[in-house]
Amino acid sequence: MPTRVCCCCSALRPRYKRLVDNIFPEDPKDGLVKTDMEKLTFYAVSAPEKLDRIGSYLAERLSRDVVRHRSGYVLIAMEALDQLLMACHSQSIKPFVESFLHMVAKLLESGEPKLQVLGTNSFVKFANIEEDTPSYHRRYDFFVSRFSAMCHSCHSDPEIRTEIRIAGIRGIQGVVRKTVNDELRATIWEPQHMDKIVPSLLFNMQKIEEVDSRIGPPSSPSATDKEENPAVLAENCFRELLGRATFGNMNNAVRPVFAHLDHHKLWDPNEFAVHCFKIIMYSIQAQYSHHVIQEILGHLDARKKDAPRVRAGPTVLEVFNTLLKHLRLSVEFEANDLQGGSVGSVNLNTSSKDNDEKIVQNAIIQTIGFFGSNLPDYQRSEIMMFIMGKVPVFGTSTHTLDISQLGDLGTRRIQIMLLRSLLMVTSGYKAKTIVTALPGSFLDPLLSPSLMEDYELRQLVLEVMHNLMDRHDNRAKLRGIRIIPDVADLKIKREKICRQDTSFMKKNGQQLYRHIYLGCKEEDNVQKNYELLYTSLALITIELANEEVVIDLIRLAIALQDSAIINEDNLPMFHRCGIMALVAAYLNFVSQMIAVPAFCQHVSKVIEIRTMEAPYFLPEHIFRDKCMLPKSLEKHEKDLYFLTNKIAESLGGSGYSVERLSVPYVPQVTDEDRLSRRKSIVDTVSIQVDILSNNVPSDDVVSNTEEITFEALKKAIDTSGMEEQEKEKRRLVIEKFQKAPFEEIAAQCESKANLLHDRLAQILELTIRPPPSPSGTLTITSGHAQYQSVPVYEMKFPDLCVY
Numbered sequence: 069m070p071t072r073v074c075c076c077c078s079a080l081r082p083r084y085k086r087l088v089d090n091i092f093p094e095d096p097k098d099g100l101v102k103t104d105m106e107k108l109t110f111y112a113v114s115a116p117e118k119l120d121r122i123g124s125y126l127a128e129r130l131s132r133d134v135v136r137h138r139s140g141y142v143l144i145a146m147e148a149l150d151q152l153l154m155a156c157h158s159q160s161i162k163p164f165v166e167s168f169l170h171m172v173a174k175l176l177e178s179g180e181p182k183l184q185v186l187g188t189n190s191f192v193k194f195a196n197i198e199e200d201t202p203s204y205h206r207r208y209d210f211f212v213s214r215f216s217a218m219c220h221s222c223h224s225d226p227e228i229r230t231e232i233r234i235a236g237i238r239g240i241q242g243v244v245r246k247t248v249n250d251e252l253r254a255t256i257w258e259p260q261h262m263d264k265i266v267p268s269l270l271f272n273m274q275k276i277e278e279v280d281s282r283i284g285p286p287s288s289p290s291a292t293d294k295e296e297n298p299a300v301l302a303e304n305c306f307r308e309l310l311g312r313a314t315f316g317n318m319n320n321a322v323r324p325v326f327a328h329l330d331h332h333k334l335w336d337p338n339e340f341a342v343h344c345f346k347i348i349m350y351s352i353q354a355q356y357s358h359h360v361i362q363e364i365l366g367h368l369d370a371r372k373k374d375a376p377r378v379r380a381g382p383t384v385l386e387v388f389n390t391l392l393k394h395l396r397l398s399v400e401f402e403a404n405d406l407q408g409g410s411v412g413s414v415n416l417n418t419s420s421k422d423n424d425e426k427i428v429q430n431a432i433i434q435t436i437g438f439f440g441s442n443l444p445d446y447q448r449s450e451i452m453m454f455i456m457g458k459v460p461v462f463g464t465s466t467h468t469l470d471i472s473q474l475g476d477l478g479t480r481r482i483q484i485m486l487l488r489s490l491l492m493v494t495s496g497y498k499a500k501t502i503v504t505a506l507p508g509s510f511l512d513p514l515l516s517p518s519l520m521e522d523y524e525l526r527q528l529v530l531e532v533m534h535n536l537m538d539r540h541d542n543r544a545k546l547r548g549i550r551i552i553p554d555v556a557d558l559k560i561k562r563e564k565i566c567r568q569d570t571s572f573m574k575k576n577g578q579q580l581y582r583h584i585y586l587g588c589k590e591e592d593n594v595q596k597n598y599e600l601l602y603t604s605l606a607l608i609t610i611e612l613a614n615e616e617v618v619i620d621l622i623r624l625a626i627a628l629q630d631s632a633i634i635n636e637d638n639l640p641m642f643h644r645c646g647i648m649a650l651v652a653a654y655l656n657f658v659s660q661m662i663a664v665p666a667f668c669q670h671v672s673k674v675i676e677i678r679t680m681e682a683p684y685f686l687p688e689h690i691f692r693d694k695c696m697l698p699k700s701l702e703k704h705e706k707d708l709y710f711l712t713n714k715i716a717e718s719l720g721g722s723g724y725s726v727e728r729l730s731v732p733y734v735p736q737v738t739d740e741d742r743l744s745r746r747k748s749i750v751d752t753v754s755i756q757v758d759i760l761s762n763n764v765p766s767d768d769v770v771s772n773t774e775e776i777t778f779e780a781l782k783k784a785i786d787t788s789g790m791e792e793q794e795k796e797k798r799r800l801v802i803e804k805f806q807k808a809p810f811e812e813i814a815a816q817c818e819s820k821a822n823l824l825h826d827r828l829a830q831i832l833e834l835t836i837r838p839p840p841s842p843s844g845t846l847t848i849t850s851g852h853a854q855y856q857s858v859p860v861y862e863m864k865f866p867d868l869c870v871y
Contacts, residue, residue: 082568084118087111088125091148096140100147108148109155119156123149123167129292130171134178143181146171146190165206168194176214181228184218188235188242188244195242208243212261215239219268220303233272233298240265241305244312257317272302274332274340303347318359322348326367351702354605395485398428399478426800429485437492449504451493456510459486461518468716480522487519487528492534494630502612505536511576515583523592530587530600537607549602549653550596550688551675555660562610569612577617578811580608581624582735586657588647589637595691596645602687603656609661618662619719619728625651625658626734632708641697642690649687652678655710666718670710676705727807736815 091105130145149168156164168190173185175402189660191211218236223229244265247256256265313321325344334340402425440451460479499505506514514532521527534543540561552558587593587601605621613621631637632647639647652675659668675686683689684697685708698704716726805813 082121083113083124084108084122088129088148089121092129096138096144101143101146102801105151109151111476112156113150116156119164122152123164127167127171127174131174134174135184139180139182142175144185145677146175146186150193153197154596156837165194169206169211173210174215176218181223181232183221183788185231185235185632188215188239189856190470192238192242193867195246208247208256210241211243211260212256212264215243216264216268219272219298230298233300234296235267237298237301237305240268241308242306243626244309256311257320259320259323261322263321263327266306266321267328269306269309269791270328270344272326273300273306273344274334307347307351309350311353313352313356315356315359318352319363322360326363328607377787392854394430394480395429398432399481399485400426401425402478402481420672431523432483433492436489437495439685440489440493441496442600445497445499448493449499450496452490452497453510455486455490455493456513459483459490459513459519461513461516474646480596483519484522484528487525487532491528491532491535497535498539499536501566501572502537503568506533506572506576506684508576511579515579517586520583520586520590523590523594525596526590526593527596527719529583530597530604534600534603534607537604537611539611542610543603543607546606547599547689547805549599549650551653551656551688552660555657560610560661565612565614572612573612573614573617574811577620578815581620581733584734585624585628588594588650589631589639589643591637591639591643593646594645595646596651596681597659598687598691602650602653606657609658614722618658619724619726620733622655622719623729623731623733624717625654626710630732635701641699644701645684645690645697648685649690651710652685653687664718664724666721667715670714670718674708674710681705682708715745731804731808734812736812736819772828808830825857833865 087104087108091101091108092099093099108122112122125148130142133139133141150170152164172191172194175183175190176552180182194712208826213560215236218232218239220230221229221236223232243256247618255683256262310321311627325348329335329344344365345360352360367723406736436455443451460483476582497505513519519529520603520793540563541563542558542560545558545560584601584604586596604627609621619656628647629651632639632644635644652671655671655674682698682704684695689695714731716729719729720726
């Protein structure tokens with residue numbers, strides 16, 4: 069009787085339970101009973117409403133088997149679950165998935181590595197299934213935490229440790245694939261999840277033995293490496309995660325990178341940090357790259373007081389505004405270290421810190437170059453204006469960079485580094501017209517006298533101008549100052565000068581000539597300065613010269629030759645010979661460019677005579693080591709010089725308007741000359757105003773008086789010579805106003821008027837003051853008006869009122 073009751077109870081069990089029980093063999097080594105599994109699958113597909121009960125019962129059996137350590141039956145249960153998941157795609161699969169995830173969680177919680185790997189593999193299969201409708205209530209918090217913990221496995225057996233870490237990475241990859249596609253679903257992009265996922269991936273990526281340090285995108289791992297190497301698999305998962313990031317969640321994925329690099333001190337050395345940011349920038353969508361840059365800048369702000377090598381890490385991805393601020397900070401730290409340094413070991417520490425700060429500064433400059441050179445031209449021109457606006461110029465307040473704490477040395481360092489940055493941004497920039505490349509708002513501060521006080525500054529200014537002027541890539545052909553036998557061999561590329569370029573030279577030509585003229589007369593010039601000045605003259609000739617500009621350039625060259633001969637600036641002999649060599653090289657170039665035979669013949673003849681009698685006037689000799697220099701230039705014959713009358717005669721025969729060649733070139737005076745700390749070039753111009761100030765010491769007055777002798781009185785009585793000099797002066801003035809260009813005349817008149825106005829303002833300020841009133845001054849104390857009279861003997865009257 070009891071046996072019959074048991075049989076009856078067994079027959080009364082639900083069919084789904086009987087089908088589930090039948091798939092488990094008596095011996096788990098036999099594996100899943102396939103025929104019974106097919107029956108269970110058919111039943112689940114035919115009656116999808118039973119799926120949740122099937123899942124619950126399977127989960128119950130699996131939990132019991134896990135507790136009893138029946139690993140064989142656990143494997144069979146998970147295999148059955150996987151097959152049911154793949155076979156059923158109905159709406160009723162949602163409750164079944166909950167049971168499935170509960171069973172996966174049980175496996176991940178177990179301490180056996182095999183079960184953890186088994187659960188991970190099942191979860192990955194589930195993640196690859198595309199559900200018809202998302203389940204908004206489902207969360208994966210547990211799986212993110214558990215898979216992240218597996219990524220940090222410290223199992224004693226290396227093989228098992230690697231296996232668990234690979235399983236953890238694949239599990240994270242499955243969570244990412246399952247959740248990132250639907251923004252309405254409970255997302256893993258929240259900071260609490262990203263703070264676990266990203267460090268877990270980076271922890272495994274650190275195990276890469278060879279970091280790809282190339283500038284291009286990191287190489288993609290092969291399929292074999294992905295499965296066997298946790299470092300490569302983690303890198304691939306990191307790329308996939310970043311590639312799926314959108315506008316709203318990009319920052320949450322990047323911030324944990326900084327925390328990981330800080331915590332593990334991976335900024336110095338920075339190979340791994342650079343590798344990470346390469347992956348980030350090449351994996352995210354291009355339109356979101358500025359978010360990464362903002363996060364880097366924010367982190368750099370927070371770490372601005374760290375060691376220089378730590379700050380040098382994130383500057384690879386700087387942008388301009390914050391970058392320039394940190395450039396100033398770096399120079400300020402460097403200046404403070406120099407001021408606070410002392411002898412002995414402290415000096416060694418200061419030198420080491422100095423080098424570290426230079427690493428930061430070079431990283432910033434490189435960043436500007438790479439970032440700016442990849443921008444389109446219209447944006448690059450804005451960046452050029454932005455950087456130029458940061459360059460400190462003495463006497464003006466147009467620059468926007470705070471240099472109050474830097475001092476002269478720090479300011480000069482800032483100027484040099486900003487110009488180096490500008491040089492990198494302008495490299496490869498091609499503008500259709502020179503007005504676009506060199507607008508007035510950019511050219512004026514670039515050619516400021518404040519940027520001529522150092523030979524390195526002048527070199528950078530000229531190189532920036534070359535980048536913007538050289539629109540046909542001729543600069544490489546002109547490299548090095550030399551006498552070119554045949555310019556045609558260089559195959560110079562040029563086009564007809566357009567109207568906009570002609571207008572530019574009419575407006576700004578005098579400014580360019582003045583910069584070159586003054587740059588040649590600097591005492592600290594080195595060979596590179598003369599080479600760059602020669603290249604500047606040649607590029608203006610190629611890109612911007614019509615007949616009028618050619619005449620002006622020849623006038624400029626002759627003026628430089630005259631300045632070297634007369635030597636009003638007391639230049640050393642090397643610099644005088646350098647100017648003579650520069651003039652020879654340029655006139656040789658321009659004579660062949662305009663192809664006037666008589667002009668070429670005159671230039672060639674002078675160069676030939678110099679080769680024989682004065683080789684130090686040629687660039688091939690003067691810039692050579694141990695070149696013999698002359699003691700003076702006054703004894704040389706005229707045949708060694710380029711003569712204005714012969715040049716005018718040769719060019720006039722070819723149709724050039726040569727009237728202006730007889731007018732000596734004089735650089736225009738600008739307002740900045742009075743603001744600059746340099747010696748004003750007004751001293752070199754013939755327009756001078758001599759006003760004797762009242763506060764000049766009497767000793768100076770006596771020293772300036774001429775000694776009165778019989779010969780002096782005789783000369784004063786004889787006025788015939790004076791009349792001749794006056795006539796000659798009038799003739800030169802009339803000739804200048806008839807033949808000189810209007811811009812030059814206007815510049816001279818304007819400078820004269822400005823000087824007179826300044827002197828008059830000083831005189832009026834000293835002499836014209838309101839006299840004190842005899843009735844006294846009105847003061848108010850305690851609400852009552854009181855008059856304080858001034859005694860007559862204490863009053864100071866102007867000199868004109870006293871007799």
